[in-house]
Amino acid sequence: xKPSEIIALLPYEKPFLFVDKLFSVNDEFSExxxxxxxxxxxxxxxxxxxxxxPGVILTEVMAQIGxxxxxxxxxxxxxxxxxxxxxALASHEIDFYKPVFPGETVKVVSEKEYFRFHKLKCKVAMYxxxxxxxxxxxxxxxxxxxxxxx
Amino acid sequence: xxxEELIQSLKxxxxxxxxxxxxxQNLSEETDFINDLKIxxxxxxxxxxxxxxxxxxxxxNDAMEKMLSVKAALDIIESKLSS
Numbered sequence: 001x002k003p004s005e006i007i008a009l010l011p012y013e014k015p016f017l018f019v020d021k022l023f024s025v026n027d028e029f030s031e032x033x034x035x036x037x038x039x040x041x042x043x044x045x046x047x048x049x050x051x052x053x054p055g056v057i058l059t060e061v062m063a064q065i066g067x068x069x070x071x072x073x074x075x076x077x078x079x080x081x082x083x084x085x086x087x088a089l090a091s092h093e094i095d096f097y098k099p100v101f102p103g104e105t106v107k108v109v110s111e112k113e114y115f116r117f118h119k120l121k122c123k124v125a126m127y128x129x130x131x132x133x134x135x136x137x138x139x140x141x142x143x144x145x146x147x148x149x150x
Numbered sequence: 151x152x153x154e155e156l157i158q159s160l161k162x163x164x165x166x167x168x169x170x171x172x173x174x175q176n177l178s179e180e181t182d183f184i185n186d187l188k189i190x191x192x193x194x195x196x197x198x199x200x201x202x203x204x205x206x207x208x209x210x211n212d213a214m215e216k217m218l219s220v221k222a223a224l225d226i227i228e229s230k231l232s233s
């Protein structure tokens with residue numbers, strides 16, 4: 001399955017789609033990027049007169065690229081009909097190292113820990129344009145393909 | 151391993167994922183992981199993975215779908231251990 005096909009299947013849209021590019025996806029790994037435009041909705045309030053990307057949004061970017069994109073790829077290995085993939089966040093434990101400001105591009109790298117009984121757990125890290133570690137940790141989600149009754 | 155020893159091992163495994171502590175204190179073979187202990191579906195997967203590690207067995211999808219109560223879990227662990 002090609003990266004463009006995976007992005008097309010994501011169950012998100014603006015202003016909550018946080019995947020611009022998927023560089024590579026395979027059975028064990030996914031890597032992609034997102035560029036924060038200067039007028040993202042959350043900069044208005046986080047913080048007053050001092051826009052910084054919220055940690056929950058960074059976590060969301062890591063979850064979309066690292067868990068959902070990888071999960072769709074893995075589900076596609078076993079299913080042909082992917083019209084109704086349901087996604088839920090299960091847990092996350094993230095440490096933050098650098099702030100991300102409006103206009104920055106971040107790269108997400110994710111490694112599969114396991115995918116069993118619909119639960120995908122990944123070790124995920126995010127880097128900024130200078131290749132500095134922004135945040136890293138573990139995220140897991142439940143991914144079910146309802147079209148196949150699974 | 152006796153049935154009682156199995157229950158004690160299983161209790162240790164499920165404890166971190168339990169929401170309803172009172173149901174956990176009164177745990178019996180009839181206790182249901184989701185309805186009684188209020189374990190969520192993601193953590194139920196963790197329970198199964200921990201059971202695999204603890205008893206060195208492999209749980210397949212069919213067995214996983216049946217492992218919803220203490221009794222069902224014990225039956226599956228016992229049958230895997232004896233096979």
